[in-house]
Amino acid sequence: xxxxxxxxxxxxxxxxxxxxxxxxxxxxxxxxxxxxxxxxxxxxxxxxxxxxxxxxxxxxxxxxxxxxxxxxxxxxxxxxxxxxxxxxxxxxxxxxxxxxxxxxxxxxxxxxxxxxxxxxxxxxxxxxxxxxxxxxxxxxxxxxxxxxxxxxxxxxxxxxxxxxxxxxxxxxxxxxxxxxxxxxxxxxxxxxxxxxxxxxxxxxxxxxxxxxxxxxxxxxxxxxxxxxxxxxxxxxxxxxxxxxxxxxxxxxxxxxxxxxxxxxx
Amino acid sequence: xxxxxxxxxxxxxxxxxxxxxxxxxxxxxxxxxxxxxxxxxxxxxxxxxxxxxxxxxxxxxxxxxxxxxxxxxxxxxxxxxxxxxxxxxxxxxxxxxxxxxxxxxxxxxxxxxxxxxxxxxxxxxxxxxxxxxxxxxxxxxxxxxxxxxxxxxxxxxxxxxxxxxxxxxxxxxxxxxxxxxxxxxxxxxxxxxxxxxxxxxxxxxxxxxxxxxxxxxxxxxxxxxxxxxxxxxxxxxxxxxxxxxxxxxxxxxxxxxxxxxxxxx
Numbered sequence: 158x159x160x161x162x163x164x165x166x167x168x169x170x171x172x173x174x175x176x177x178x179x180x181x182x183x184x185x186x187x188x189x190x191x192x193x194x195x196x197x198x199x200x201x202x203x204x205x206x207x208x209x210x211x212x213x214x215x216x217x218x219x220x221x222x223x224x225x226x227x228x229x230x231x232x233x234x235x236x237x238x239x240x241x242x243x244x245x246x247x248x249x250x251x252x253x254x255x256x257x258x259x260x261x262x263x264x265x266x267x268x269x270x271x272x273x274x275x276x277x278x279x280x281x282x283x284x285x286x287x288x289x290x291x292x293x294x295x296x297x298x299x300x301x302x303x304x305x306x307x308x309x310x311x312x313x314x315x316x317x318x319x320x321x322x323x324x325x326x327x328x329x330x331x332x333x334x335x336x337x338x339x340x341x342x343x344x345x346x347x348x349x350x351x352x353x354x355x356x357x358x359x360x361x362x363x364x365x366x367x368x369x370x371x372x373x374x375x376x377x378x379x380x381x382x383x384x385x386x387x388x389x390x391x392x393x394x395x396x397x398x399x400x401x402x403x404x405x406x407x408x409x410x411x412x413x414x415x416x417x418x419x420x421x422x
Numbered sequence: 423x424x425x426x427x428x429x430x431x432x433x434x435x436x437x438x439x440x441x442x443x444x445x446x447x448x449x450x451x452x453x454x455x456x457x458x459x460x461x462x463x464x465x466x467x468x469x470x471x472x473x474x475x476x477x478x479x480x481x482x483x484x485x486x487x488x489x490x491x492x493x494x495x496x497x498x499x500x501x502x503x504x505x506x507x508x509x510x511x512x513x514x515x516x517x518x519x520x521x522x523x524x525x526x527x528x529x530x531x532x533x534x535x536x537x538x539x540x541x542x543x544x545x546x547x548x549x550x551x552x553x554x555x556x557x558x559x560x561x562x563x564x565x566x567x568x569x570x571x572x573x574x575x576x577x578x579x580x581x582x583x584x585x586x587x588x589x590x591x592x593x594x595x596x597x598x599x600x601x602x603x604x605x606x607x608x609x610x611x612x613x614x615x616x617x618x619x620x621x622x623x624x625x626x627x628x629x630x631x632x633x634x635x636x637x638x639x640x641x642x643x644x645x646x647x648x649x650x651x652x653x654x655x656x657x658x659x660x661x662x663x664x665x666x667x668x669x670x671x672x673x674x675x676x677x678x679x680x681x682x683x684x685x686x687x
Binding site: 199207209226229230233234235236237238239241242243245274276331334335338341342344345347352355409410411412421422 | 464472474491494495498499500501502503504506507508510539541596599600603606607609610612617620674675676677686687
């Protein structure tokens with residue numbers, strides 16, 4: 158069981174069936190496997206930080222209650238906080254709106270050596286804005302290419318980009334929102350605005366599908382994550398991140414000869 | 423065994439003896455106790471984030487190789503990275519130098535709900551600058567009061583401030599710098615500049631002592647941490663952080679009645 162990047166050719170459905178996997182291992186096994194991957198990530202991060210040739214950018218997108226916060230907590234807790242920076246992009250502020258849509262995003266791109274996690278991202282600017290008619294069609298349409306070029310710029314300077322769409326079904330979202338009302342420890346996460354967005358379910362599906370298809374390059378690939386089962390989601394994302402780090406052939410920088418020649422008294 | 427805040431009255435020595443504790447438990451016991459505190463921190467952080475009334479600012483200061491990075495890794499790994507922001511303050515950039523010394527610091531103060539960890543801080547501006555004669559005496563002297571007022575402003579807006587001076591002996595520093603030369607996994611941390619600073623040992627002692635004494639308020643207290651033994655250091659800091667969080671009487675925000683009245687279809 159592993160995620161494949163969204164195929165540039167095959168059709169992309171995003172229907173309710175895709176929110177679950179059929180061949181998932183049992184809960185205990187999944188938890189154990191996830192722990193292994195989380196430890197791998199924490200371990201590889203140490204060399205990644207010292208190596209300093211790459212940055213890692215993880216983009217998390219998905220509907221309300223699709224598990225963006227939970228993914229961060231479950232996959233990246235265990236990473237040395239000195240090496241990771243999480244940014245939650247909210248509704249743009251007045252100042253942010255006086256700039257282009259990539260301005261605030263660019264500022265939060267991780268430096269080499271760092272992990273950067275985007276909880277929502279510039280993809281909101283081709284999804285929410287489109288669904289709610291906040292910008293004209295000509296504007297959001299031209300953003301796809303701008304995003305592709307932006308991500309190319311990052312990739313060219315050493316940023317490894319992984320984009321995950323957390324795909325949940327309509328029923329699962331209902332259950333999760335309901336829990337925010339009934340569980341006192343989750344009350345604070347409830348936002349009445351989420352209900353209005355839920356009503357636009359299929360408009361969001363279209364907008365996400367287009368964004369994923371139009372901005373899906375080899376150097377900034379999308380993964381659609383079956384996210385109705387949180388344990389499956391955590392495992393699949395952790396595995397993908399760990400494998401990506403592993404593929405970088407990280408190394409400890411060697412000291413220069415003149416450094417080794419120093420003597421300390 | 424626990425840290426006491428630096429007394430505003432008793433003299434502050436910072437000599438080599440203070441870099442160790444006499445009554446430390448054995449290594450195994452220490453590790454176990456630290457784990458307990460680290461778990462307490464991770465656990466309390468979840469409510470802290472939801473509660474949103476406070477921010478936590480942890481300032482780490484200390485000589486080169488005193489263990490600032492190690493403290494962050496050992497005490498705060500395990501905290502959800504979405505709730506914590508680590509800032510390592512380096513030599514100021516040209517742009518930063520065109521501003522007052524608190525400008526870059528202020529930008530990195532954690533928002534309510536967040537932990538902010540400062541790896542070095544505005545205290546460099548009354549220590550390094552003084553030892554190396556980078557600013558005139560009149561300038562660094564007047565900064566103590568400015569720092570106190572700045573920290574008062576933060577505290578008044580809900581920031582809980584804990585300042586730790588990691589106190590190591592001269593012998594221990596030598597050993598640690600030596601290891602950076604001989605251990606390939608530590609090579610990258612070696613900075614020849616550290617040797618020049620080491621030569622100014624007693625000037626640094628004076629500068630740190632004055633800074634700690636002059637900027638030590640009830641709402642932004644200093645703790646001198648005996649840091650020759652890393653396990654002792656980790657335990658003492660973790661305990662202090664956990665106890666501070668515990669004392670805040672954190673709570674899950676309750677939902678409004680009109681929120682609970684919502685129905686999801």
